[in-house]
Amino acid sequence: MEQKIQLTVDAVVFGYDAGDISVLLVKRKYEPFKDAWALPGGFVLEHESLERAVERELSEETGVRINYLEQLYTFGEPGRDPRGRVISIAYFGLVKPNAFKLQAATDAQKAEWFPIKELPKLAFDHKIIFDTALKRLQGKITYEPLGFELLDKKFPFSDLEKLYATLLDREIDRRNFKKKITSLKVLDELNEKVSIGPGRPASLFSFNRKRYFQLKKEGIIFEI
C-alpha cells in the first residue's frame, strides 16, 4: 500500500483567567508559514500514541505540560498543507494560564497567549481548528460541570458566573443560573465571606470534589 500521507497533531489550549479567555499560539520558526502564528503541534512519531504526540509537541514548542487534552476532530482536506497531504488530529483543553511558564523551542521561535478576540492571522487551516474547538468548549458546558481547575479553591459565586458568561460570550440570567447550579449540588457554601465591591460581603464557595467528578462522569443536562 503506497500512501503518501503524513500525520500531525495540533493542540488548542484555552486559558481562562478572571474573565479573560485566551489561546496558546506559537510563532513558526520554519517554512511553510515561517513567522506566522499557529497552534502548537507537529508530526506524530511512529511509536508514540496520539495523546503522547500532542503532549510532547505542546511541551517542546511552548513549555506547557498538560496530560488532559481531549480529542477534538481530525482535519484532512486535501490541500490544507502546502507540503503535501497532511492530516491533523486536533486536541483541546482549558487551563489556568499563569500556572505555566512559557518557553518556546524546536519549531517555535515564540509562544504566547492571545485573547481569543484578538487573534493574529493563523497558519494553515488553524483558524478553522480554533473555531471548532471553541464551539466544542461552549457545547461541553451544557453536559459537563466546569471550573474545578480554573477558579480559586474558595471563590464567590460571581466568579463561577463570570466563567460561564465568558466562555459563552454572552450575559447569563443570574437568578436562573444560580438555581441550576444549586440544583446540581456541586458547590459547598463555606462559612466565610469576602468583600467584593460596595455591597454586602459575599459568601465563599468551594467545589464538592466528589460530586463534581461524579457529574463529570455521568453528565449533566444544563441549559443556561
Place this chain on the structure above:
Amino acid sequence: MEQKIQLTVDAVVFGYDAGDISVLLVKRKYEPFKDAWALPGGFVLEHESLERAVERELSEETGVRINYLEQLYTFGEPGRDPRGRVISIAYFGLVKPNAFKLQAATDAQKAEWFPIKELPKLAFDHKIIFDTALKRLQGKITYEPLGFELLDKKFPFSDLEKLYATLLDREIDRRNFKKKITSLKVLDELNEKVSIGPGRPASLFSFNRKRYFQLKKEGIIFEI
C-alpha cells in the same frame, strides 16, 4: 520527515428497523484477520477527502451508498493493527437497513447486518470503535432530534417511543417522553388514525420537516 504511518477510515453504520438495531459488518477476504468480521473501511487514497474515502470504502465493500456519515473519533494506539502503525478515522451513521441492497466486493467476501446484541468477534480494535459509536449515538439523542429518516412518513406515537427505547436500550417513561416531544413542537398530528393492537385506534403523526431540521441545527436539551 520519515514517517511510517498509514491511514484508514472505518464506518459504523447502524440500522434501525421497527425496534431492532443492527450494525453493518463485512467478512474479511484477506489477511490480517482473514475470515473475521470487521467494520467496513480501508486505506485513504492520497487525493481524496476523508469523507469521500469512508463513503467509497463503504460502498465498495457493502454496496451501501450514504453521504451523511459523521466523524466519530480517531483511533491510533500503536499496535492496534498487526501490519504496522495504522491510524483509523472512524465515522458513524444511522440508516434504515432495508433501504439498501447489500453487495460485498473488493476486500470483503460478505456484508451483513448483525443485531448489536449478537455481534461476532470483531477484527482489530473494532469492538472498541463500535462501543464508542454506540455511546455517541445514545448521547446524540439528548441534543438532536432523531427519527426523520428512520420512521415511516406517517407513524403512531408509539413508533417514536420504541425508537428511543431501542437506542437507549431501556424503558422510557411514556408520559414524560410524550410531554417532552410535544414541547419540542416537532410533530404534526394528522387527521388519521390507525389500529394497532386491541385498544382505541391511535393517531398518526408526521415530522414537521422545517422544525425538525431547525432543531437539528440549533440543538435541543432533552433528558429522557
